[in-house]
Amino acid sequence: MSPPGDDLAPGEHLENFSLHQFFDPGAQSLATKLAHFAPYARGLVAAGVVMREVSGPAGRRVPVHDPTTGETVDVVMLGSNNYLGLADEPYVIERTVDAVRRYGIGCGGPPLLNGMTSLHRELEARLARWKGCEDAMIFSSGYSANVGWVTGLLAAGDVLVYDAQNHASLYDGIKLGRVRSVTFAHNQLDDLRKRLMQVRWQRAHANIVVCVEGVYSMDGDIAPLPEIRKLCTKYGALLAVDEAHATGVIGATGKGTAEHFGMDGAIDLVMGTFSKTFAVTGAFVAGAREMIDYLRFFARSYMFSASLPPPVVASVLAGMDVMEQQPDRLARLHDNVRYLVGGLRAAGFTIGCETAIIPIFVPPEIRIPHVVSRLHREGLFVNGIEYPAVPKDRQRLRLSVMATLTRDDLDFAIAKLAKVGKELGFLPGGGPRTQDGGHAR
Secondary structure, three states, rough: OOOOOOOOOOOOOHHHHHHHHOOOOOOHHHHHHHHHHHHHHHHHHHHHOOOEOOOOOOOOOOEEOOOOOEEEEOOOOOOOOOOOOOOOOOHHHHHHHOOOOOOOOOOOOOOOHHHHOOOHHHHHHHHHOOOOOOOEEOOOOHHHHHHHHHHOOOOOOOEEEEEEOOOOHHHHHHHHOEEEEEOOOOOOOHHHHHHHHHHHHHEEEEOOOEEEEOOOOOOEOOOOOHHHHHHHHHHHHEEEEEEEOOOOOOOOOOOOOOHHOOOOOOOEEEEEEOOOOOOOEEEEEEEEEEHHHHHHHHHHHHOOOOOHHHHHHHHHHHHHHHHHHOOOOHHHHHHHHHHHHHHHHHHOOOOOOOOOOEEEEEOOOOOOOHHHHHOOOOOOOOEHHHOOOOOOOOOOOEOOOOOOOOOOHHHHHHHHHHHHHHEEEEEOOOEEEOOOOOOOO
């Protein structure tokens, strides 16, 4: 199938094309490859599938500018990881503005050489206490945090054992550091046990790190941390946990997976981001003080990246205040998850959910961009996840739930998902589809 032409209209023919078609274009010049992809990319933007222009705060309903009509319309947001609604929280905004007045807009360089503000020190200490660790360090992004600790901590002869569904940034850290690594099947304890046994038998004295995610970003399921901890102890491995989607979402007070399982202080290395619950940017790694001191000098993505701007640091500190002072936000988040899951199941969807990420699987013959575009036109902002982020037969819509969504918002979302699901054939009992993905007539 040839790439779409330059005349691709918003949403037109998106049901006939997928991103994976452009990953192996064969022997083409760079100019040809870019020319073939450009109209497809422009079509995705025009159809409201990617790079949507939001013209206001990232709240429960967001104003989205339509580049084809010039109009701005409000849509219900089910595509943001702003789980607790901190992005437009007045207290957080005021603390952020105050930090600008006191500290200015930036530090002008990396923390190791240019230093950091008192706010940075305060946040590191607070994060360490939060995660039951001795110390913490702040990175410029979640991506750089994963790349940084992997390449900085692991040397030749060390082995990283990781869950197959770990984030792409971990995979890139493995590649950049040329780290010896072994993968195990997602959340499969027997496979992890087998891999650890093999690695320890082959390398009796190697440093081994097992890395999992507290909450997995694609399926929203939780790692069985107590059992994984036991296996790590048995085979002399350190345990690293990526808390990007767990912090602020699970645990009695939202502190994450260790709190969820009553395992405070039992994790050797904790990584987390500020781009989800805290709705800004940046990340952290927490652990033993000696480990953090070492990473400050050997994690290149830390050494050669500028410090987070003080206003961003203030936003995170203010967000932590809100979480501690308003525990009802976490309760509302989980109430909304239960309500949405119940409504989707009643509509006919098969939903298995543990956290604020709800995947709706879409058959591979239905093009994800077309589904997302249709929902966008119906007033619903959702994310479509397709290959290579997930296997070709596991594409899905990924719904992200926020505490600030109202019952009316959720009812609207359920109705629109059911309508488009029936129309396009990914709701069980919806219209039958022909082999090429179209409706049977």
